[in-house]
Amino acid sequence: MKITDAKVFVGGPGKNYVTLKIMTDQGIHGLGDATLNNRETLPAAYLRDYLIPNLIGTDPRNSEDIWQFFYRGAYFRGGPIAMAAFGAIDMALWDIKGKLAGLPLYQLFGGKSREGAMVYAHATGADLDELLDSVAQYVEQGYKAVRVQCGIPGMPTAGYAVPDKKGNIRNYITDFSGIRPRVEIWETDRYMRYMPEALARIRARFGPELKLLHDVHHRLLPREAAAFARAVEPVNLFWLEDPTPAEDQDALRLLRQHSTVPVAIGEVFNSIWDCNRLIEDELIDFIRVAVTYVGGITHVKRIVDLAGLHHVRTGFHGAPSHSPISMAAQAHLNAWAPNFGIQEYLVLGTPECDALFPCGHRMENGMVHVSDAPGLGVDFDEKESGRYEYRPGSHPVVRLEDGTMWNY
Structure with a gap:
């Protein structure tokens, strides 16, 4: 062949x-x-x-x-x-x-470890009241886990994964259009004063059963991340994501010494060498790699196996930048992985997307159920692809209030 x-x-x-x-x-x-x-x-x-x-x-x-x-x-x-x-x-x-x-594919990996894989949705709002409404919508749809982000009072711009204005909060996705990036303004003190109280209000509203996740998106220094993690311990987060940039893997030791909040990191990692110390030293609880960015299924399976030796669970990246093909690959890995944790899932199932990528995987009540079709279980319509062309875009960039470049 x-x-x-x-x-x-x-x-x-x-x-x-x-x-x-x-x-x-x-x-x-x-x-x-x-x-x-x-x-x-x-x-x-x-x-x-x-x-x-x-x-x-x-x-x-x-x-x-x-x-x-x-x-x-x-x-x-x-x-x-x-x-x-x-x-x-x-x-x-x-x-x-x-x-x-x-x-x-899950049969080639060793068969199923579970019938369905829990996913989490992205709830957001320009303010806390709107965020609470967004969370309620996902709970009504059957989600058992929700990531929560909202605007910070007094912050000059809306912030990461937050709409600029109140309005449509269902399936909100940041606008990346245009080659010149949007500039977001960040102010750490305002965030650290406000967000622990906001998370506590969300927990009080929805009770102890709903799994709450929160993404700091690399914005805090190691000492600040440790202080923030301690402040939100009473909320009992499912995870705190990217509290500080992980290029300095030892930075996570400080957080570990001061808090028991579960930590999730890894969506920007490209290989096992980016995360092996974090896993082996048990400085994280969830590894967030994506099957595309770390070289495919072969390399991801090695990371999953290493993580399983050190009590680290999977939480694969699932932003809309991943097509139904990579999401299908992760669906098979989620079905197999004995140390599965959760899967990020932003709704891809528009009629246009379904026409381009016919797929048998399904999502019901906050769980993804993998197709039994041979291979990945997703196809690609070349004729349909002719409707689309490349359009340039960029992630936003972040500056502090005085203009200093910061971490996106």
């Missing part, structure tokens, strides 16, 4: 999804997702110009050797562009394996 061709498609409904399709001489194709949010043309070019020419003629069943060829064979290793491209190839090769075997 040989790979005969591969194509890259960029575009989609509201997002620049980067979709890889690998074809074989037996008529079986595999799909992968290389979407690198707001830098989508870079992994697409890397695939077209460098990686696909080296794929042609290889046996797609040898996915381990192909992964090692691209990773070890590169003099400059890793990084988000390369790992997103490797991740797309790896997903597509696993998709081919599943189709050859006539089995869903």
Whole structure:
């Protein structure tokens, strides 16, 4: 069996999804997702110009050797562009394996550990009252876990994942359109004074059973993160996400010494080497890697296995920058992983998205149920993809009130 061709498609409904399709001489194709949010043309070019020419003629069943060829064979290793491209190839090769075997991928991993995987929704509001309404909407839909973000009184701009004005709060997604990024203004003292009380009010309103998550999005220094974690301990968060930038892995020791709040980190990591010390030293409770950004299923399984040895559970990234292809890969990993924790899930199921990516996975009452179709269980309509083209965009950037650049 040989790979005969591969194509890259960029575009989609509201997002620049980067979709890889690998074809074989037996008529079986595999799909992968290389979407690198707001830098989508870079992994697409890397695939077209460098990686696909080296794929042609290889046996797609040898996915381990192909992964090692691209990773070890590169003099400059890793990084988000390369790992997103490797991740797309790896997903597509696993998709081919599943189709050859006539089995869903979770069976190739070792079978199911659970029937459904719990997901969390994103609740938000320009102020706390609007956030409470947003949480209530998701609870009514059957969600058992909700991430909560709201505007901070006196903050010059709305802040991370918060609408600028009161209004439609259902499935709010930050606007990344335009190549020049929006500037958000951050003020740590206001946040640290207000947010613990806001979280306490949410807990009082919805009771002890609802799992509450909160994302700081790298905005606090290590000492501030430790103080904030102590302040919110009574809320009993399911997790506190990205309390401080994790490039300095030892920074998490300070937080661990002062608080028992569960910590989730990893959505910007690109390899096991970004998180092995955090896992081995048990400085985090959830690992947030995404199957695209860390080089695909092959590499994610290694991280999951390492995490399982150290009481660390999975909490894969699931922002709308991940197409239904990578979300399908994570659905299979969630079904298998013995140390599964939770899955981030932003609603992708619009009619346009369903037409581009026909998929058998389903979400009901806050749980994702994986399809039993062979391979990934998701397809790609090339004709439908012709409706879309690349549109440039950028993440916002963050400055302090005095103009100093800060962490997004």
